Amino acid sequence: MRHLMVTLLAQPKRIPGGLHLDANKAQSLQQPLRTASVPEQLYIPLSQHIGEAAEPLVEVGDEVLKGQLIARSSAYISAPVHASSSGKVVAIGDYPVPHPSGMQATCIVIATDGKDQAADTSLRMEAVFDADPADIRQRVRDAGIVGLGGAGFPASVKLNPGPGREVDLLVINAAECEPYISCDEALMCNRPWDIIDGVRIMRHALNARQVAIGVEDNMPGAVECLQRCLDEAGENTIRITPVPTIYPAGGEKQLIYALTGEEVPSQGLPLDLGIVCHNVGTAAAIARALLQGEPLISRVVTVTGEGVRQPANLEVRIGTPIADIIKECGGYTDEAGRLLIGGPMMGFSLSSDAVPAIKTTNCILAASYRETPQVTAASPCIRCGDCVDVCPANLLPQQLYWYARARNFDNIQDYNLFDCIECGCCAQVCPSHIPLVQYYRFAKTEIWSLDSERQFSDMARQRHEFRTERLEREKKALQERRAMARKALKPKVGDATAKQAEIAAALKRVKAKKDAQSAGPRNTNNLTEEQQAKIAEVDRRRTSTGGQP
Ligand code: SF4
Ligand code: SF4
Numbered sequence: 021m022r023h024l025m026v027t028l029l030a031q032p033k034r035i036p037g038g039l040h041l042d043a044n045k046a047q048s049l050q051q052p053l054r055t056a057s058v059p060e061q062l063y064i065p066l067s068q069h070i071g072e073a074a075e076p077l078v079e080v081g082d083e084v085l086k087g088q089l090i091a092r093s094s095a096y097i098s099a100p101v102h103a104s105s106s107g108k109v110v111a112i113g114d115y116p117v118p119h120p121s122g123m124q125a126t127c128i129v130i131a132t133d134g135k136d137q138a139a140d141t142s143l144r145m146e147a148v149f150d151a152d153p154a155d156i157r158q159r160v161r162d163a164g165i166v167g168l169g170g171a172g173f174p175a176s177v178k179l180n181p182g183p184g185r186e187v188d189l190l191v192i193n194a195a196e197c198e199p200y201i202s203c204d205e206a207l208m209c210n211r212p213w214d215i216i217d218g219v220r221i222m223r224h225a226l227n228a229r230q231v232a233i234g235v236e237d238n239m240p241g242a243v244e245c246l247q248r249c250l251d252e253a254g255e256n257t258i259r260i261t262p263v264p265t266i267y268p269a270g271g272e273k274q275l276i277y278a279l280t281g282e283e284v285p286s287q288g289l290p291l292d293l294g295i296v297c298h299n300v301g302t303a304a305a306i307a308r309a310l311l312q313g314e315p316l317i318s319r320v321v322t323v324t325g326e327g328v329r330q331p332a333n334l335e336v337r338i339g340t341p342i343a344d345i346i347k348e349c350g351g352y353t354d355e356a357g358r359l360l361i362g363g364p365m366m367g368f369s370l371s372s373d374a375v376p377a378i379k380t381t382n383c384i385l386a387a388s389y390r391e392t393p394q395v396t397a398a399s400p401c402i403r404c405g406d407c408v409d410v411c412p413a414n415l416l417p418q419q420l421y422w423y424a425r426a427r428n429f430d431n432i433q434d435y436n437l438f439d440c441i442e443c444g445c446c447a448q449v450c451p452s453h454i455p456l457v458q459y460y461r462f463a464k465t466e467i468w469s470l471d472s473e474r475q476f477s478d479m480a481r482q483r484h485e486f487r488t489e490r491l492e493r494e495k496k497a498l499q500e501r502r503a504m505a506r507k508a509l510k511p512k513v514g515d516a517t518a519k520q521a522e523i524a525a526a527l528k529r530v531k532a533k534k535d536a537q538s539a540g541p542r543n544t545n546n547l548t549e550e551q552q553a554k555i556a557e558v559d560r561r562r563t564s565t566g567g568q569p
Contacts, residue, residue, distance in 0.1 A: 026189045026280050028232055033281050035274040037412040038266040039445050045202040047331040048324040053210040055335040056348050058105045062130045062339030063376040065117045069166040070173045071097030082109045085139035087315050090128055099174045100164045104317040104337035107132040118361045118375045120368040144313035149224050156225040163309035164316045169299030172380040179225045188294035190228035194235045197270035198363035201383040203320040204300050206333035208242035216249045218303030234275045237262035268443040272297045274412050286436050323349045327356025327386030336377050343373040355388035365444045396453040407446035413439045417446035417456055424459035429467050
């Protein structure tokens with residue numbers, strides 16, 4: 021029996037707050053989706069997901085095939101890594117990776133051989149719709165599939181609601197709301213069957229009663245392509261729902277609200293409402309893995325902005341350097357000013373294009389300075405409240421800012437800091453140009469770090485308590501053993517009486533002897549003459565020596 025029932029609204033709701041922004045998607049959608057060339061070298065990071073990094077399974081000098089497993093971890097929250105093309109492993113070491121901090125991380129470097137020869141991956145499943153959900157989850161995990169919407173959470177984990185938990189609604193997030201990014205729209209228009217097949221597999225794995233694909237209502241072409249597939253398949257239980265176009269309608273909680281009117285509890289999960297949400301690109305990747313046997317070795321990436329000559333959506337091998345991808349799109353224009361991974365609202369800047377595209381790279385934005393204006397110096401908050409009006413999470417951004425600035429990490433949590441999705445709407449409208457999101461990220465990082473310190477000291481305290489308890493236990497056990505040993509040595513009641521009787525008899529004998537000695541001449545009546553003579557001699561000597569024998 022199902023415990024949670026969610027109703028899909030006939031008319032989707034408008035999310036609270038949000039901003040109407042210029043979409044700027046047409047540039048990259050002018051050209052059809054195409055596959056990028058395989059680069060000369062692939063830089064494949066071991067960590068492209070949330071969770072434990074994978075461990076290399078290959079060594080420098082090894083020959084690898086396309087789709088071959090090259091790194092994995094046994095941790096539950098992790099994802100394996102596969103070779104994106106055939107070639108030779110030429111290095112394993114630290115290289116720059118796409119990250120806001122500009123950090124380096126361990127990568128497996130493959131010099132490709134141009135053959136693109138594929139390995140047998142054993143991922144394909146016969147009769148997938150009759151398969152055990154646990155088998156489906158294992159194949160999804162083996163394929164290295166993570167959420168392609170940007171977060172990179174392992175998809176197999178999100179396909180497992182856990183014991184006793186049921187899924188009433190599967191939401192497919194196709195509401196690509198951030199300006200410039202159009203990779204999901206390109207996928208929906210060019211590979212709708214992959215998406216529909218993937219959605220059906222996920223529905224089976226989750227045993228979900230309802231499925232809704234949420235698409236922004238400015239993508240009629242994508243809706244049409246998906247609907248055509250559903251009609252051809254005679255599939256009438258998967259609903260495509262256009263939602264009002266507004267940024268950030270594609271936030272997980274925001275899309276769920278738009279489709280159902282339900283609010284995911286503060287710091288809770290959609291599963292608390294019986295809902296699971298997956299990205300549309302993740303659905304396509306699952307279909308390719310389980311129906312065609314291809315692990316996650318490529319993804320669609322939007323390459324756009326006034327700084328690139330031929331904006332487009334490309335299917336890119338994971339590990340391809342961004343410099344190669346830009347070259348594939350005609351190279352930089354003279355207007356190129358900033359290079360970002362992601363969109364202008366939630367993306368981050370790169371200082372170099374010598375980093376690879378990874379599983380979560382949805383957009384490379386080579387922006388002109390006109391598209392991304394320079395940062396203006398911040399001035400004090402004037403308490404205008406504009407940030408409150410646009411917050412899609414119903415937060416009080418200026419309060420969060422005050423507490424973050426004051427490093428008041430207790431009070432800031434009372435204002436639900438962790439419900440902030442870092443959409444940037446508040447900072448976008450702030451007349452004082454305060455970089456609000458940076459303050460929230462700083463506060464979150466500090467709290468996480470304090471929490472992990474607290475956890476560390478809690479663990480140390482627990483270890484100390486366990487040790488003290490163990491020592492106490494051992495001491496008590498020793499005392500008990502000693503007491504038992506002493507008890508074992510004590511005579512029993514019967515033994516004691518006999519012993520006491522013996523002692524009493526001995527004492528009595530001694531006393532009698534003393535009495536006899538002190539009573540004067542001995543009674544010698546029963547002795548022989550010789551004995552009596554000896555005794556008389558002894559008595560005589562004792563008398564003559566004053567009592568000494
Ligand atoms: S928008 Fe900026 S100035 Fe206005 S209240 Fe918010 S933080 Fe203060
Ligand atoms: S960044 Fe956070 S606080 Fe600001 S508008 Fe978005 S959700 Fe609200």
